[in-house]
Amino acid sequence: MSQWEKIQLGDICQKANRLEAPVMGQPYRQLGVRLWGEGAYERETIDGGDTKYAFLNKIEADDLVVNKIWARNGSIAVANPNQAGTYVSAEFPTYQLDVTLIEPRWMRLITKWRGFWSACDEKAQGTSGKNRIKPEQFLSIQIPLPSLTEQQTIVACMDQLADKVRQVNEHLDAAETDAGNLLAVQFREAIKNAPSRKMSEVAPLVRREQTIELEGNYPELGIRSFGKGTFHKPPLSGSEVGTKRLFRIEPGDLMFSNVFAWEGAIAIAKPEDSGRFGSHRFITCKANREIATAEFLRYFFLTETGLEMVGKASPGGAGRNRTLGLEKLMALEVPIPSLAIQREFNLLQNKIAELKAKHAKIREANQALIPATLERVFQ
Template identity: 65%
Template sequence: MKAWPKVDLGALFHVEKGKVGIMAATPGSFPLVTTGEAFGTHIEPHFSGDAVCIPLISATGHGHASLKRLHHITGDFAVGSILCACVNREPERVMGRFVYYYLSACKDSVLIPLMQGTANMSMKVGDIAGVGLPLPHLDEQRVIVARLDALIEKTREVEAHLDAVERDVEHLLALRFRDVIADAPLRPMADVAPLVRREQTIDLDGIFPELGIRSFGKGTFHKPPISGSEVGTKRLYRIEPGDLLFSNVFAWEGAIAIAQPTDAGRFGSHRFITCRAVPGLVTAEFLRYYFLTDDGMLKIGEASPGGAGRNRTLGLEKLMAIQVPMPPLAAQQTFDRLQADVAALKAKHAAIRQANAALLPATLERLFAGSA
């Protein structure tokens, strides 16, 4: 970074706290800046111009100072009362978007130290006004902003392309599945993937790593281990790789997964329904895909009576009675290979997304290194 001169933010921007409670805002035609990624709306604007909006309250609370995001906005707008608006009053000297990029890059060293308090850490408007900003010539700011805006646009294009590819392959996979199960006979789950319970004896001195299931078909995750004394009266059941798992309270929203090799040695409570596909008849991968289709989710929903959330419980007998399509095993295995190919593609995309997401922060870090 060049040795740019520094100027206090308050010498360039009018800094003022937002004027409307986010939850109390009345939807209207003007953007309302919130702490979230997307703006809300309000019936009237409170500010106008080229502005940077900064949250005043820690994003995490509980005595921990953090900021997730800042916003840049132009025109007429409103701002939530837990943020401050820094409105540019020296447009011939500074660009709001340049300052937005700088503060986003250096928030941990420039803004976070301003937070005070115990449970709810926050910043004062006056302290924000005293933040020193590096101030290159306006022409240089324009070049920097154009470069960073172009980088953001490129990363968005990459994300959009990956999303489009994944939508296409998911659509093709669904069409293939439709063909595979066409005219296939139906059999109850009790015949093809019966319930398996491996109750674990609880040693009070033992350690039991638990497993969780993400909703919407997002797979399993590892919970922190608990001690035998923490288990109390709860029953634990051993889970083995290849098990078809259902969360009995969230199966209705797609908490259905297959235990992976990395899940070996973990346990689930009575809230987990563990089924084992009958070898030579059906594959767990095929059943999982079926249950996450519209038809499968409809049947899971019908087997999970009640209201919302934890009041909708998947019954064991109802699950075992669900009729599932049973095409020939060879057809299932061919489809499973397609599923594996799609999963491999998504894994590659995930790596690309991760690298793509790191481009802007890395560029900002290089650009503003040593400027805080």
């Protein structure tokens, strides 16, 4: 980039004024712009009588669209052909690129570059109204501009790289889908002809209520929905806990969120969760080691059948809150094969979990590849 010319945006684009007064009864497709260079997207269509704006600006393919408030956070995009015919308000200044000087796909790469976001942030600093960036400030930002041929060559290379990243992610997704299907088949085989036992027998309720001291420190634990495991909450001081009851969590506990268990807020406490606390909304169970394993039970409760059972034991409430009753949970009957079968299934679960952990690292590296390459290109 050191040999590339730097030019101001105002030299390669001009304001696109295709203003239309909205008409009541006429539909208008709206365009939005995501943060951090994630591009434009089509929002809901509105009736012309439902907008507060006197004018809307019509978008054409390859327009440069800027969110005045959030440009400093990368909310700038180049519209694609499918977004032609959408509309934006005055909060989204729009510019037509001079395609004799700049390849629209090059500008699209620029919008994904951290250096460009930083430049927008600098221009927005100190302005009024939530740090809006003014058009003249935006157009004064300098960007690297090689020849059209170089732009097109680099864009083609970046497209190839993005395609490779997509292919890798698709391969990982397919492998995980196959692994999940294998696990489901093995589980069905494991519980075939298995006797059913009540939860009160296989994993009874455990309560380890904590005495709250005013000067104490109590880090909390949370449970994500959809079987996504646990997460750590900030610690509470004794005074912040107040009259709230807290219960100590130990590794291996099978935990249910009593208001969101019906949507998969079910997890096993990990070793790193030791020393944390759950509120009265946590239902904590301890698997009877002579009969069951927590890992096998967790898998069952996250199956379609298991979630249906939990749902029936969770009467409806306001919004998504549906409270799982303690007695109803303890009365649920679950299939319990021999410990040997459960442990064999758990080994397969662990292997697939290890596979997903490796995939997560690959995905993380993949996610960083494009931004890192852009930094090298533009720096």
